[in-house]
Amino acid sequence: MSKLDQEDRDDMSAKQFAFPKQRKEPLEDASHVRNAIARFNQVQGVTDHERDEAWKHIRAAAKKFDVEVNETDWREIGKGKK
Structure with a gap:
């Protein structure tokens, strides 16, 4: 996974994050998508509706990056x- 510094994150469009409003969990490549899934339940301060929307973003990015x-x-x- 490429390391994003704060400047890189600031340059990214909000649409490139699983949680765009909070700018949490970038989805810029396959590695970041896998990380977003792994850390999904650790994200704090978001509603279930925001999680539903973030999951849609993650699924779309997962498809894009295979x-x-x-x-x-x-x-x-x-x-x-099960």
């Missing part, structure tokens, strides 16, 4: 297969 996502909903993250 990242496999097994979960269909963010509520499934970390639950494992």
Whole structure:
């Protein structure tokens, strides 16, 4: 994953983040998408509606960068297969 410094993050469009309003979880490449999924439940200060929207952004970025996502909903993250 490429390391983003604050200047890089500031230069990114809000649309390039899973949580655009908060500018949290950048989605600039496959590595960042995987990281956003792994850290999704650690994001604080967001509503379930914002999480629903962020999940849509992550799924779109995952498709764009060919990242496999097994979960269909963010509520499934970390639950494992049954």
